[in-house]
Amino acid sequence: MQPKVSVYFDFNSPYAILSAVRIYQIYNKDIGAIKQQETEYPLSTTDITSCFIKSEVTRNPIRSKYTWSDSARTLKRLGIEKKFEEPNPSWWPQGVSLVNKVAYILMCRDTFHNAAKEVISNYNQADFDPSWRDTITEAGSSLESAIASEYVFRVYEQFMLEHKKLRDDGVLSGIVEKILAKYPEASRRLGRTSTVLELAKKSKSAKSVAQGFTEEAIGRGVFGVPTFSTEQGEIFWGNDHLVDAAIIASENHVAKAKL
Template sequence: MARQPTLEFWYEFASTYSHLAAHRIEAAAEAAGVAVRWRPFLLGPLFASQGWTTSPFNLYPAKGRAMWRDVEREAAAAGLPPLTKPDPFPQNSLNAVRVAVYGQDQDWLVPFSKAVFAASFAQGKSIAEPGSVIAILDSLGLDGTQVLKASAAEANKTKLRVNVEEARSRGIFGAPTFLTDDGELFWGNDRMDQALAWASGDRPPGLR
């Protein structure tokens, strides 16, 4: 029996388009016969290496205005709750991503990740403070205080740094990014379907 193809889904909790992708990738991947590996990481260090101190959507206001309207349209089309713009944007996602990296091999990673996105972009809640992350974990039936404490251990901080360096080494520069088994990179929520098709072997003529 052939091995099921896998698509890596690299996402950042402060990313608007990661929010959209996180809520539709499971159904789309199942339909395509592709497994998904969720890969949380931080964009900040990658932006800093390009000389950016904040999101490019803040650095270029016209681009930012277009993005917020686009995400609003896309959320409505996907049947998601109305979009809420976090204040400030982007939110500090360090505590949340540490937890996600800690839980990367746990069955609660996906529901936790989707709950963080919903809190930030649908419910207008902060995801920056430790208490906010603990509340999300508690709502999933976990011991939020203990999980957050474990995620702040040096071994897990190192794991997060390794994730960021892996993203950098593999050419990732934004989120969401999708990587196929053969290393093909697709950037952006609007490229998810193409990424899934490539992963499943359905590729444009002349491209292999």
């Protein structure tokens, strides 16, 4: 079992996109060289679990201007050259409830299974064999992590960089379709894009999972995003603390194994 770090996101947060890019780089190779701090416990050996929450948007003109400009210059260092502009009401903020539920359908076998039982008539689990999730990719991560992290990155890309409206079915389905096209077996076992979206829209269990993580974040004392939390409850706020959280989680994991 790997050390685990939970990451609390809000898709409306410009700072959270930085963590989304970094996590995507960890689990996928095709974005270019991974730029990460060398540590005794590399990030690739840490189970980074994304949790998507609803949070209040703090409106402060000076803070807002800095947040967006700071995110823009950091994205360039991460290899993202697309222009990152300050928002306007035509595209920001947006409702992300469905976006969050799709994420959980993709990244959690239990959520998919429970949603499928609820929505698909004559559901046969054998037809949706989840073993593809454990397939190890060339990047050394599980296929589940590769797909989930790319989904988060692509949502941010369409939202924050392309200014697309995520509520448009074509936008969200296009994101999922493009990712699953690279992984035919995963796509087949998920029932393809149409099934993923149907489960996210109709399943009460998927909605419950999404709400549960917001409640969990509040219970853990999360006050901003992105926030990283270890299994022991240590909280790290801010994009620059991903490595710190991974180190502490790994140290705790090693110490626990020695008991």
